[in-house]
């Protein structure tokens with residue numbers, strides 16, 4: 374039978390003919406090229422991607438020598454919280470180090486936003502010190518900038534998501550600018566304490582979840598931290614494939630942040646002092662795996678070509694061509710990983 | 723001015739967020755006796771869908787999208803009056819919410835802004851809204867459409883719950899339903915029996931108008 378087992382972006386299984394897979398690969402790369410104004414994949418790259426998509430094995434892997442480093446976001450939320458395994462955070466990190474052979478790991482709190490961590494920072498510092506005494510792999514501390522938390526009722530500032538639909542545009546912009554100041558202070562405070570408690574690096578997860586102001590606050594915080602601690606390793610994990618323009622007029626180093634795609638985002642992160650860039654490409658749940666992976670690889674290839682720092686592509690539920698499911702299926706995950714590394718030239722995942 | 727020129731200019735005024743020109747074009751269309759429905763759907767509405775699409779590509783930003791939807795509203799007011807020969811038309815009503823357990827509301831907010839430009843009266847119940855509350859509100863305002871947003875695979879079931887509850891209570895035929903959010907698909911809509919699915923805000927407008935038979 375010539376039909377190939379594959380999936381849609383929502384994880385539902387399907388069978389497609391080889392011709393349809395090839396067609397979707399071409400459409401996917403073209404979509405990324407149009408949106409990002411970047412080159413589409415070459416015929417040879419599409420041929421290789423087609424091979425990866427149609428390999429008969431259930432799970433595939435990279436060729437020997439092409440192995441890459443893995444880093445994590447929501448690190449200690451995965452086993453104890455999402456999977457519901459009753460273990461504490463240090464056990465989760467040791468499991469990653471000693472059973473899963475993870476290259477690095479991330480300590481994070483269930484309340485995973487910098488703002489919320491101020492009040493419990495002393496406990497987080499203690500957890501980091503304890504973990505550093507027991508582990509060999511680099512352990513990051515991570516959380517989200519999450520600018521939305523500074524708005525009412527969670528914070529002191531007017532909510533721009535409510536102001537914008539009322540067409541109060543100037544007020545919405547001012548509110549975002551005000552939130553940035555709070556966020557920079559909180560991020561620098563928490564990251565400094567955690568770094569001084571032995572964190573090997575600081576992870577900013579879901580940068581841009583609240584739009585361009587969220588990105589600018591993180592860039593500014595990174596700059597301050599880098600100045601304070603020249604050796605600090607900062608990882609930038611993005612929220613989406615382009616920076617959502619909730620403000621629209623925010624610039625970093627002369628570049629407008631709204632609308633930047635991964636190959637442009639990485640340059641901003643580099644300027645601010647980041648050591649690792651976590652590119653995100655959204656999965657479209659209605660489209661096939663072939664379409665999604667061709668798109669993701671196209672964006673990642675442009676990003677790794679532009680980057681001077683390592684690019685660790687986000688490959689979790691709903692990003693990096695991984696289907697939006699709770700437990701992503703291994704056929705899709707392993708194919709996405711292989712393609713992103715071998716064709717996209719990702720330095721890590 | 724020919725109808726083609728009017729339509730082209732209507733589109734342009736939306737893309738350029740030009741309030742004064744939008745009002746002028748709408749008034750000229752009415753004065754010249756062109757079909758206001760056609761000017762609206764092929765001109766202004768086309769423009770706003772294009773803006774939604776550009777937003778979805780990161781080429782225009784939220785403040786511009788909001789501005790253009792404000793421009794759209796003033797043009798719609800003029801054309802609406804002409805459609806109804808001066809008497810205000812009963813507006814279509816839509817209740818929309820992010821389902822229970824889910825706090826993602828950025829995308830839903832954009833959908834709401836665009837739907838409002840079409841003269842639809844939108845009741846936005848916010849995020850993390852229990853199914854019963856959605857149904858209560860829909861009954862209270864006699865909604866034509868109920869729209870739900872879900873961004874998590876774990877909360878997607880909230881959209882099915884709405885269908886089930888409506889059916890169980892004999893209310894399914896009273897409303898059209900529409901689902902959206904990143905994990906939702908046309909397949910999902912078909913599976914749970916929702917009347918429509920839209921991938922983004924621009925499509926949400928087209929699908930809502932189709933459900934309303936416009």
Ligand code: B12
Nearest residue numbers: 691824825826827828829869871874875902903904922923
């Ligand atoms: C922003 C964001 C957040 C923000 C939300 C802020 C807010 N006020 O909305 C915060 C930080 C709070 C957040 C929290 C969480 N999030 Co979140 N979040 C995102 C993110 C980065 C972007 C979503 C977004 O706004 N997109 C932009 C808008 C414009 O697009 P959209 O929402 O898809 O909307 C469009 C269409 O879908 C459609 N549409 C939307 N609604 C509707 C409704 C109708 C009726 C119609 C017709 C159309 C329609 O039109 C819109 C406009 O074009 C995504 C990742 C990603 N890149 O998508 C993760 C993501 C959705 N989150 C995720 C997760 C896991 C979480 C958390 C559980 C994490 C945690 N452990 O804390 C919590 C959950 C909280 C909760 N209970 O809901 C996962 C979901 C994975 C899964 N398997 O379901 C994602 C995919 C990220 C990931 N891979 O981990 N998140």
